[in-house]
Amino acid sequence: KQEVTQIPAALSVPEGENLVLNCSFTDSAIYNLQWFRQDPGKGLTSLLLIQSSQREQTSGRLNASLDKSSGRSTLYIAASQPGDSATYLCAVVSGTYKYIFGTGTRLKVLA
């Protein structure tokens, strides 16, 4: 059974710092991995999707990497801003198209 873990559960950093969020999964047979952002009381917003054949994806200040063999993905946020404060979730999907989510990392960027 696929399990997805995100550590740490919460993170507080000063503005301007570069930071890395981690996502680990137990079964490397994944179709893709997706990172989301969730603001309080809101739905999930898709940030980046990495297909199983890819190693990384970039969007603006965000870079996500995927290492299937070690069961890990990282989300790198450059030059963090207070507006980046949110909960970040990762999800993996297998061939059955069931998406399994981690419990998220709650990020607070201090001004």
Next chain:
Amino acid sequence: DAGITQSPRHKVTETGTPVTLRCHQTENHRYMYWYRQDPGHGLRLIHYSYGVKDTDKGEVSDGYSVSRSKTEDFLLTLESATSSQTSVYFCAIRDDRGNTGELFFGEGSRLTVL
């Protein structure tokens, strides 16, 4: 954005009453999902659909049923609501275009069962 609308956005009901939540999409994607989100448990899959009248169970399906009679609508029914079903419910769509499988979410439906 997959044009996802959830209704109602907020509902308060009493134990034992039936409740139906609706998810509507405008882009005819094949896969639709219902999740619930609870503190300490994250997002858990209730049911999903892979086409009209084609549905399957997720990890927390007990007490829930679904129906999909049209491509654009996926209904989640709590047959007899219980306090343990107080939660935020999210509908999601798997984007069929380009075969990347990107998942998009609705804004959520907050359900309180008294």
